Every structure is written in C-alpha cells, then in structure tokens.
Amino acid sequence: MEDFNEKGLPAFSATLMNNNPPEAFSSALTFTTSEFENTPHIDNDSSYLAAGWWMQVNKKTGEVNMDDNKEVVSGGEFYFPQENVKIDFSKINGICQIIWMANKCIFDQTIPDTKTDTRLGMSCQVAKKLSTAFEKYRHGIHPSHFKVRDGKSFS
Known part of the structure; x- marks a missing residue:
C-alpha cells in the first residue's frame, strides 16, 4: 500500500510509530451487522485493496454458525x-473472505432476511480521510489549527 507506507500511517497492528510490520496493509478495522445494507458505491480509500470477511452469527450470543444443519441467513449478498x-452468503457456512480493488470496484450489499441469526461483516482498508488527516x-497541522467542524471546536 504505497500511500499507507509512504505516509508513515501506523498500521492497525503497530505498537509504535514508524514501526509497521512488513505484512501491514491497514490502519482500520470496520464492523457491520444487524441487517446491514448499502447502495452501489466505490470506497474513497487510500489503499489499493480492501479485504472483507463475512460470517453468520447468532443475534444473542454472537457465536459464529459453523453447523451445516443449522438454518442459514438468506439474502444479504455482496454484489x-x-x-x-x-456472492451468495447463504451458500457459505462459516467465514467467507473477499479481496477487491478498493478504489476501482463498485459494490453493494443487499439486506439479509434474518430470524435468530444475522450476518457480521468486517473489513480492513485505509480510509482516505484518515490518511489525509495523518x-x-x-x-x-495539529488539532489546535483546525476550524469548527461538526459543531465542535478542537481547541
């Protein structure tokens, strides 16, 4: 990730500044759950690639469904x-990993039909806003130089 490493952005796994492990590729981990959906879009990321993982989880316990005999969540395809x-997640029992070109692929996710379970998704990428702020x-340029934003002052 040229923008990520050239700008010295700390990796999600880094414990010190300017000390990214060689396998580092992301500074953020996002989570979505509970009947999440979105419209077709392209992410505005600094990273070239994004990686995502999806799994069916129990709404009450958060336990991942790995049981082949259990009812699966239908809908919620990644498109x-x-x-x-x-990608029809109802055909996948367990964890599904997808890697795509972050700034080139248009994608969306449809709403799942859920009962006792829902779908949990998480992804790693480098958000452009985070990269620019860093x-x-x-x-x-520190917070004291920022202007009023979102109704709050950083001073």
Missing part, C-alpha cells in the same frame, strides 16, 4: 454490478 458477480498531523 459487484459492473462485473455482474454476486499527513496533516505529520506536517505540523
């Missing part, structure tokens, strides 16, 4: 409309 590729910080 790349330009490529006409749809670059400003490295060049001496």
